[in-house]
Amino acid sequence: MSRGFGRWTTRLLLLVLLGGQGILGYAESYTVTESVVLPSEYHVGDRAELRVRVRTAGSVELSVPASLPEAAWAVFHDMRLFPIDAQQTEIRVSFTAFRPGTQTLPAVDLGGITLSGLTVRVASVLEEGRTEPAPLEPPMLLPTTRLRLAAFVALITIGPLLIWMVLRIGRGQVSHLLARYRRAQPYRRLRKSLKRLESSIEELDARSYYIVLLEDVRRYFTRKLGRDLMSATSMEIIHYISDIDARGSDMIAEVFREGDLVKFAGRPATLEQRRKHLEGVLQVIAELESAPAGRAPATARVGPRSGAGRRARGGSKRVGA
Numbered sequence: 402m403s404r405g406f407g408r409w410t411t412r413l414l415l416l417v418l419l420g421g422q423g424i425l426g427y428a429e430s431y432t433v434t435e436s437v438v439l440p441s442e443y444h445v446g447d448r449a450e451l452r453v454r455v456r457t458a459g460s461v462e463l464s465v466p467a468s469l470p471e472a473a474w475a476v477f478h479d480m481r482l483f484p485i486d487a488q489q490t491e492i493r494v495s496f497t498a499f500r501p502g503t504q505t506l507p508a509v510d511l512g513g514i515t516l517s518g519l520t521v522r523v524a525s526v527l528e529e530g531r532t533e534p535a536p537l538e539p540p541m542l543l544p545t546t547r548l549r550l551a552a553f554v555a556l557i558t559i560g561p562l563l564i565w566m567v568l569r570i571g572r573g574q575v576s577h578l579l580a581r582y583r584r585a586q587p588y589r590r591l592r593k594s595l596k597r598l599e600s601s602i603e604e605l606d607a608r609s610y611y612i613v614l615l616e617d618v619r620r621y622f623t624r625k626l627g628r629d630l631m632s633a634t635s636m637e638i639i640h641y642i643s644d645i646d647a648r649g650s651d652m653i654a655e656v657f658r659e660g661d662l663v664k665f666a667g668r669p670a671t672l673e674q675r676r677k678h679l680e681g682v683l684q685v686i687a688e689l690e691s692a693p694a695g696r697a698p699a700t701a702r703v704g705p706r707s708g709a710g711r712r713a714r715g716g717s718k719r720v721g722a
Contacts, residue, residue: 431514432456434489444524445501448478451494451521459487461513470507474500474523480509492516500524587624588690592618592683599679607670611660618682635639635661649685657681 443449457463469477479495492511498504501523508517586593594617602610617634622642623629623630643650656678662668682716 404439418712430458430461431516433519436519438521442524443498444498444526446500448495448497449498449521451519452494452504453494453516453519454485455490455514455516456488457490457514463490463492464512466510469692470509472507474498474504482511491694498523583688585631587621588686590624591621591686595679596684599676602672602675602679607663607675608667610675611663611670614682615657615660615664618653621686649688652685 409519432455433453434456435452439450439452454506461663465480465482469480471477475496475498477494477496479493481493483491483493485491492508498521500527503520503522506517506519507522508515544654561563570606595614598613598617605613614632619630619633620636622628622638628641630641633641639650639654639657642653659668659670659674659678663670
């Protein structure tokens with residue numbers, strides 16, 4: 402009886418010893434060698450990452466759990482394992498804390514070990530021991546506020562004087578610019594119209610081409626000289642512009658004579674001839690516009706005291722007779 406009891410007692414002791422060694426071995430199957438949180442300082446609501454290095458026995462295999470741990474003080478976003486060597490593994494846990502102070506992570510079953518007892522320190526933007534709102538502060542001025550106020554006061558003070566000086570000094574310049582703009586308006590319109598005519602020179606027949614060309618030239622001199630030349634004959638127009646330089650007046654006269662022959666007599670005109678007349682008109686008008694005001698006799702020629710104007714009127718009467 403005593404022998405049997407002794408044998409059972411011995412076996413029980415062996416089982417206890419073996420079980421105790423297994424339990425102790427499992428509890429001490431890993432060692433935390435390093436633990437760091439990035440960034441080093443983070444506050445409530447910031448996302449951070451805990452990096453833990455553990456050393457295990459060579460036969461232990463770790464794996465990421467199927468579900469992330471849950472805690473009342475944080476939300477866990479991700480967990481990853483990075484083997485370093487046969488015994489070391491780095492565990493990275495990404496989380497966002499919602500409670501300040503020292504917090505303990507829940508235990509995590511990694512397969513070979515159960516990681517537990519890890520703590521993190523969550524900072525707070527509130528100062529320690531401060532439970533009441535901060536005192537009222539005076540209103541802050543936006544950058545450059547004083548500079549803008551000074552500029553506004555200076556504008557109110559000096560603005561009327563500057564406006565008066567600009568109006569007084571610049572009135573003549575403005576009138577001069579307006580006058581130049583009005584004088585150049587007929588030339589701009591003629592150039593625009595002749596550019597359109599040049600683009601369609603191959604599509605128009607000779608008669609239609611010269612009808613448009615002569616009408617554009619008539620309209621230009623009507624606006625330039627201030628006299629209605631839309632119903633004047635070609636000879637009258639030639640007399641009115643006869644005081645410009647000889648080459649220019651000869652070119653305008655040639656264009657009108659050839660144009661009348663094409664329009665009324667059915668005379669053929671080649672593309673080269675049409676281009677020549679178009680370029681000639683553009684060149685003559687450009688030289689007339691670029692001439693100094695004192696050398697442009699067109700407006701003086703048609704005045705009542707101009708001898709050239711009397712000759713032009715006389716010539717028009719002879720042509721009309």
